[in-house]
Amino acid sequence: MYAIVEIAGQQHKVVKDQVIFVHRLEGEEGSTVELNNVMLVDNDGAVTIGQPTVTGAVVTAKILSHLRGDKVIVFKKKRRKGYQKSNGHRQYLTRLQIDAITA
DSSP states (O other): OEEEEEETTEEEEEETTOEEEEEOOSSOTTOEEEEOOEEEEEETTEEEEOSSSOTTOEEEEEEEEEEEOOOEEEEEEETTTTEEEEEEEOOEEEEEEEEEEEO
16 A cells, blocks of 8 residues: 655655655654645555545654755856856755555
8 A cells, every 4th residue: 555645845655664754844753743635545456546635545654853964066167257156955854754544
């Protein structure tokens, strides 16, 4: 059984006991989060597609930790103009463990 869920503006395919990294969510470490924006549920071949969401379907997840992702270097350059600009960015992330998928 799997589901496609919208979490913080992005869609993720989730399975029970899976650990995923998403954009930072509100909540303390160890708390439980209910994700209601379920787009699709597949229960052993019985596919339910929402319009836009599946009514009554909920994915519960546990917040394992809050962390920051790897540093991404943004480098811009225009040749022969003497223009160089370097910038770095680290995204704030939340690590979730999917506990249950109910349809």
